[in-house]
Amino acid sequence: MELTFKEKSAWISFICTIGIFGYYFVELMALSGSDTGQTRTAALWLLGKILIMSVVVESVFHGMLAVANPSGAQMNGDERDRHIEQKANQYGYYVLSTGVIIVIGRMVVLEVFPGFDEARSSLAIPMLTMHMLMFSFVLSELTRFGAQILMHRWGE
């Protein structure tokens, strides 16, 4: 099975996103249960660590890929790769916008019914609204990379 540069790149991003943000959400669940100033600070540190880790790991692996496949890196995909990317972006956008709409709905509910505020939530995850948006973003990224991989394999 021979993969194009863009397909390998999509695999790297897909696996890195699962690994790094999987770790993030597992660590975040460990912080859930009490939404105090201490857990908020811990969640912010975790977020900073994850963002730096994400940039470093993706850069290193994509750099290694470019060194191993210089012609592919120089070409940076052809028209079919761009077509696949556009379609995959569209699927990712649907997931992201669904997440954003859910969060907006939740914010409206909290505005109208203050009794459902975050402090009384059964999840009690620090900065829950931000994390719901973050989860939507991560899910949309996974959809985007997953769709790219599938369309490359199915010969879109």
Add this chain to the structure above:
Amino acid sequence: MSEYRITNRVREMRFFAHEMTQQELAERVGVTRQTIMAIEKGKYSPSLEVAFKIAQVFNQPLDALFQYQCEIDR
């Protein structure tokens, strides 16, 4: 509802061009080998530019390589 389909003879043309490899054709056209493979399988319809480039490689008119058919009325 009508179903439209673009068919092509790229594989056949490669055969008659001394079994030109997909990689060689891809390099001459400026796409990846996987794109040539997808075109031959009919899973991807190339842009006009790439279609003209492929026709140019085989020194054939465009309609000798690519055919457009309105196949099914249902």
